[in-house]
Amino acid sequence: MAGRTYFAADVHLGLDAGDPAEREERFVGWLKGICKPGTEAVYLLGDIWDFWYEYRDVIPREGVRVVAQIVNLLDAGIKVFYFPGNHDIWMYSFWQKLGVTVLRQPQLVSIGGKEFLLGHGDGLGGASRGYSLMLKVFHNRVCQRLFSTLHPWLAFRFGTDWSNSNRRSHGGYRFRGVEEPLYRFCVQECTRLASEGTPVDFCIFGHFHDAVDMPVEYPGRERGSRLLVLKDWIGGGVHYACWDGVSLEVM
DSSP states (O other), X not given: OOOEEEEEOOOOBXXXXXXXXXXXXXXXXXXXXXXXXXXXXXXXXXXSBSSOBOOSSOOOOTTHHHHHHHHHHHHTTOEEEEOOOSSSOBOSSHHHHHTOEEXXXXXXXXXXXXXXEEOOOTTTTOOOHHHHHHHHHHHOHHHHHHHHTSOHHHHHHHHHHHHHHHHHHSTTOOOOGGGSHHHHHHHHHHHHHHHTTOOOOEEEEOSSSSOEEEEEOOTTOSSOEEEEEOOOXXXXXXXXXXXXXXXXXXX
């Protein structure tokens, strides 16, 4: 029987909302709880940190206990995969040197005989002109090098201030169901993959800070697929999905 695979997203470590220390403790506790025999892999689907930027010799100090617990997972032989989100885009080598596999969305992954379409979810299916421009700037290597010339003290304060203001201005979003670009993306991608002989069973994303569990209907497959958007950790609780080789449980 296949081992358990876990999925989580949008912890936003360091975000000045609620109780940041309690949120970190809650996430560390969850990571400790799944670090046990029978766990095969963990997929972190982005925005685990509210602002992550790697210099050659400097990483954020927020969430250092989370870094330690991820190392414990790796030392226990559990595979860890990390999809950068829109708040933790800037990953260059730190996680890879630890043994974490960093993936770029979207990725089709086979787990226990099922096909999973995975990613953070931002920008898939289209986005506003302003948001698309912002992502291009964030991903631009020249802009990244220029940002790296800032002293870390200044860079991290700029990044965390921007992130906190962004959260205040865009809080309370609700997934729009079949009208959401991500849903349309899933329909198109699942249709394409089914036509190529690889039907998708599950689509799992984060980003929207809203709990979503809905079918994805598309031509070529009678059962369709299942779309999950994972709830964020900001408002309390422990939010994740777990595939045990038979069923997909959502918490």
